[in-house]
Amino acid sequence: MMIDSPIFIFTVLLAVILAIPPIFERLSLPGLVGLLLAGVILGPNGFDFLNHDMETMELLSNIGKVYLMFVAGLEIDLTQFRRTRNRSMGFGFLTFIMPIITGIVIGRWFGFGWNASLLIGSLLASHTLLAYPIVSRLGVVRNEAITVTIGATIFTDTAALLVLAICVAINKGEFTPVSLIWILSSLAVYSVAVLWGFDWAGKEYFRRSKDDEGSQFLFVLLALFISSIGAQVIGVEQIVGAFLAGLAVNDVLGDSPVKEKVEFVGGVLFIPFFFVDMGLLIDIPAFARTLGSVGITVAIVLGLVGSKFIAAWLASLWYRYSRTEMLSMWSLSLPQVAATLAATLVGFQQRILTSDVFNSVIVLMLVTSILGPLITSRVASRLPVPEPEAEAEEPALWWDASGNDGPELEDTSPFTVVVPVYNPQTQRLLIELAALLARYERGRVIPIAITRGHTHMDDPRLEKSLERSRKLVKRALEIGQDYEVTIEPAVRIDNDIALGITRLSREHNANLIVLGWSENTSIRARLFGTIIDSVLWSAHCPVVITRLLEEPQRIKSILVPIRDLSSTTLRIVGFAQSLAAVSQAKVILLHISLPETPHGQIHRFEENLNQVIFCSEHPEPTITVDIKTVKSHNIAQTILREAEATDLVLMRSIRRRTSGGLAVSDITTHVVQHLKSSVILFGEPHH
Incomplete structure (x- = not known):
């Protein structure tokens, strides 16, 4: 009786999501892998504490599933999408149609029906931007190829969820030419209503509620669940409505504290519940047979990798991108996490997909979530860093x-x-x-x-x-x-x-x-x-x-880690120069690049930096400014090592997240917690 108690189930889940992900992240494995494994151990194939059919587990998992898709929509950068809308749609179409054709071929080759084959193709068509923090750290987000890939996410995820809705309708025996027209027309009307309605309602509500973050947080949650229920009413899956809700409130939230709270709640509670439930559904004997037969798993993994490569190659020919830009687009579009896993679970529960496909998608997720960011870190480091914007070339006062x-x-x-x-x-x-x-x-x-x-x-x-x-x-x-x-x-x-x-x-x-x-x-x-x-x-x-650990005038060396030549970076450098002037300190500008970064690119960056660091309203010949470049994969440890010989570290106040909110990699917080010297965080206003 205690094991069936909702409180007991909730307690076990809290213990799992608190303890397991950090252990796997220390092993350089994604935290969600630990959650899947915990589900296997606690499920029918392990200690049998939890079961997918438990009402509490089903409720929490469903909330986590829609929350995952909501966050996927919320994290899409609409500003970047609008900047390269046409090219993003073009690459989005290519990186959608090539995998979906490949998936249909694989499905038919292994004896699946047309409906199941189409769904397998849609699973391969979407992608999750797991490697976004890497290109952001390299300062190449403004590169057009990267911006186009990021913008393509909105097309691939939306189209994949549309195919899912059609496949589910076909599976229920409700599919006719008339019903297809009904589904498409109702979904079109519903999408416009959600995207326009919640965007307008959100802006109005936020304007009226002013600084009441609690009420704004509740409004966002209400928008999520109303959209999910609305999708179910018109006959499509809830995750479609959740994704549209994320897009709808995207502009409303911006980078506000409310967005941070929304992602925090999802990241630490509901989304991990979904991944634990995915682990409960993994049948170990069937999983072993799937890996033993290898066939369909290898076909799905290689099919995804190959089709995404072809899509990126065709886009590079079409838009005349370089080989490095093509490889960066390919690696960014490889990871299959958010939309893929949510749609796979729906297809499995609707009995469209077999356990072999379900297990193969789990393997696909593990392979691509590791392979994609690894390739991105190597190839994107060779991309030329875009020249600073005009406003950054002649910086104003800091x-x-x-x-x-x-x-x-x-x-x-x-x-x-x-x-x-x-x-x-x-x-x-x-x-x-x-x-x-x-x-x-x-x-x-x-x-x-x-x-x-x-x-x-x-x-x-x-x-x-x-x-x-x-x-x-x-x-x-x-x-x-x-x-x-x-x-x-x-x-x-x-x-x-x-x-x-x-x-x-x-x-x-x-x-x-x-x-x-x-x-x-x-x-x-x-x-x-x-x-x-x-x-x-x-x-x-x-x-x-x-x-501050000592009086400001006693500070004689200031370490400033810099990533790019944005206007924000130049203002931090200006502040460091003013701070150095009042205490006659030396400024050390630390640029950390990946080991694979070409020497020529580093040299160009240092030259550009040299041209702007002395642009000060109060030129002080006594101020010494040194530029130091260190090649390393570990930014935090490099900063800590270099800080040992300095009195003060000056950093930008910034948070970093991975898609889905499952793991927070906040370099600034890690450095501050382990620094033995004084530290100043420089934060700019949000606009």
């Missing part, structure tokens, strides 16, 4: 991020640094850093203490908090006076600490916000965000998050 007021206000307002003060132990170092920068730029410092508001302004607790805030800003004033800089302390009452900081910064047209580093990594902080997260999201100006 604090001149978009979103500030016009030139008239900038000309009359002094350089302003806002420093929220809360912790007396770290207050001195924050004020000293702000004062040094403000003095260098002939500006001012605004120490601010935020007191959380109460319903009644005569509440004794409010008065006590205000008294504490006054003491904090008074102490900040005393510290700042030693640096001969203007200090304008402020105390503010606000219901939201983060918004109180950013609102005051906007009112005073601040050029920089200086925050102390928070070690809060609790589940609540990851789910609902920290004050730092909220400030980074809502601020109009750059934000630096600091963890």
Whole structure:
């Protein structure tokens, strides 16, 4: 009775998804492989704790399945798709039609009917952008071939799910020419309704709900499940509606904290449930027979690899791409995870696909999820890094991020640094850093203490908090006076600490916000965000998050890892130069490239970097700027090793995810957690 209890099942699943993926990731294997194996061990072929037919397991798995497709739609970069729409559609068609023809041939060769063969082809036609973080790290995302491949995902996934809907209808005996027209027309109307309706409704709701992230999060979940139910109503699979919902709210969410929460909930809860359930369905004896006979498994794997290669080759001829660009397109389109696994499970449950095909697709997923990123890392490193955009060739002041007021206000307002003060132990170092920068730029410092508001302004607790805030800003004033800089302390009452900081910064047209580093990594902080997260999201100006181990003026060497020559990178370099000027420190620009990167490409990057690093509004001949290139696959460990000889590491604040939210590889967080020196994270406003 206890084993059948929903609470027991949920507890076992939580333990699995908490413990298993990190173990496999340490072995350089995808975490989802561990979840599949856990499903096998806990299922009928193992300890028999879990079973696919359990109501709780079925519910959680179905939620995970639609959530996986929702995230797949959410992660497609619509901006890049619009930039190369026609070519993306062209390559999308090729990388869809070639695998689907190959799959039909394989299915017929092994004795499957036309419907099953068509579904096998559709499984091979989609792709998952597992290697996107690699091309992003190499700085080649703006290469047209890469952009076209990323944009093609929207076509392949949508078309593959459409074929799935048709195959399921045929299998149910509901297929006639009239029913086909009905399915296509109803799906077309439904797609327009979802894509336009939820996009419009989302923008309106977000505008009206303003900063209520909880309500916005619930709206997104409601959109997901309404779309899934709607798809079922018109006779197609729920995952089709979930994918369309992801596309619909894509523009609405952008890179907001709400998107982060949506992906976090899916990544740590529902999507792993789906993969555990996939493991429960793996029949070990049948899996062994499938691998023993080899035939269909090898045919599916080689068919996928070959057809994707042909599609990339034809696209390269059509669009006149180089061999390296062709190989990059091929490797990016290889991995089969999100849409493939979700559609395979549907086909297996509808008895269209046999256990041999199901097991072969599991092998396909394992092979392509390893092979695709491996090839991408080798071939994409040989792509030429696109020249910096025009705005980056002549960088503005490092604090001149978009979103500030016009030139008239900038000309009359002094350089302003806002420093929220809360912790007396770290207050001195924050004020000293702000004062040094403000003095260098002939500006001012605004120490601010935020007191959380109460319903009644005569509440004794409010008065006590205000008294504490006054003491904090008074102490900040005393510290700042030693640096001969203007200090304008402020105390503010606000219901939201983060918004109180950013609102005051906007009112005073601040050029920089200086925050102390928070070690809060609790589940609540990851789910609902920290004050730092909220400030980074809502601020109009750059934000630096600091963890200083010594006085700023004692810093004599600054390490700045750089990835590309984007405007953001150049602003970080400008900030490092200003920071070095106030403490007479040396700046080391660390460029980490893959071992396969040609020497000529590295040399061109260093030359371009040399041309821009001295573009400063305050040229200081005493500042030494060195460029150091290191070849390595492990970015985090390389930064940590190079940081051992420096006093401060200056990094960009950025998060990295893999598709599906199953594993988070946050290089910045890893480095900060293991650094033994001071660190500053530089974050730009979202626009």
